[in-house]
Amino acid sequence: MEIRTLEEWSDWFMWKQDVTTALMLQGWESLLKRDTKPPRKLEAWEDCQRQAVAIVRSSIGYRNLDLVKGMTTVLEIVDAIDTWFQGYKTTVFLVLSHEYESLTLEGCTDVAEYVDKLLTVRAKLEQLDESCKIGQAHFINKFLTGLGGNYETFLIIFNMNHSLIPEYKDGKIIKRGVTFSEAVEAARQYELIHKPRRANLGVISMRSRETCSNCHKPGHQQEGCWFLHPELRTEASKRRRRRMQTRMQ
Numbered sequence: 108m109e110i111r112t113l114e115e116w117s118d119w120f121m122w123k124q125d126v127t128t129a130l131m132l133q134g135w136e137s138l139l140k141r142d143t144k145p146p147r148k149l150e151a152w153e154d155c156q157r158q159a160v161a162i163v164r165s166s167i168g169y170r171n172l173d174l175v176k177g178m179t180t181v182l183e184i185v186d187a188i189d190t191w192f193q194g195y196k197t198t199v200f201l202v203l204s205h206e207y208e209s210l211t212l213e214g215c216t217d218v219a220e221y222v223d224k225l226l227t228v229r230a231k232l233e234q235l236d237e238s239c240k241i242g243q244a245h246f247i248n249k250f251l252t253g254l255g256g257n258y259e260t261f262l263i264i265f266n267m268n269h270s271l272i273p274e275y276k277d278g279k280i281i282k283r284g285v286t287f288s289e290a291v292e293a294a295r296q297y298e299l300i301h302k303p304r305r306a307n308l309g310v311i312s313m314r315s316r317e318t319c320s321n322c323h324k325p326g327h328q329q330e331g332c333w334f335l336h337p338e339l340r341t342e343a344s345k346r347r348r349r350r351m352q353t354r355m356q
Contacts, residue, residue: 110166116195120231138181203232211253218298244271247290261297
């Protein structure tokens with residue numbers, strides 16, 4: 108697995124995650140444990156350390172290499188990097204908070220991408236500090252409100268049938284709170300039904316702005332002009348008659 112290069116403070120979280128994953132894939136996750144007991148097979152342990160240190164050091168940008176100079180264990184390196192970048196926590200929090208708050212479906216290709224970006228930003232925030240954790244109800248509400256105006260009907264129906272927080276009576280839950288997965292699945296189903304329709308409306312809208320250079324009428328171009336191509340008028344009339352006959356049956 109390739110570890111992304113640690114150049115700036117913005118790379119810190121994902122770099123640390125990549126390092127952890129890479130060590131796990133190699134079976135070296137124990138190198139990150141704070142174990143005071145000496146390893147049973149010292150030579151094998153030292154060999155793993157050398158390889159792991161080489162891999163981790165190769166992922167550190169040139170400007171940050173001085174931070175880990177002379178270090179011979181992975182844990183030392185990770186601790187040194189963590190200590191250095193702790194000073195950037197507030198800056199990181201502000202950047203991630205802005206990214207989280209401004210994230211909407213409009214800036215994504217579909218619901219799936221929107222969900223992926225939301226989950227990624229939330230994960231980064233929660234890795235930053237325990238106090239940065241986002242509550243389930245708040246997170247679901249962020250997802251729903253970020254869907255935008257095209258989902259207004261969906262939101263009305265969804266909120267009528269679901270509750271973001273549990274409802275109680277006599278100390279017992281009478282209606283559980285909706286889960287994030289349920290909200291996402293509902294939005295995806297709505298997208299599957301309505302996205303093709305919105306796409307077709309976009310095509311119709313584009314056509315309505317077209318103007319024929321021959322007859323100067325809107326809604327078509329020269330290749331679809333009935334004055335230049337009378338046979339198209341005949342074909343259109345036939346299609347209309349067939350539709351009328353179908354409706355009358």
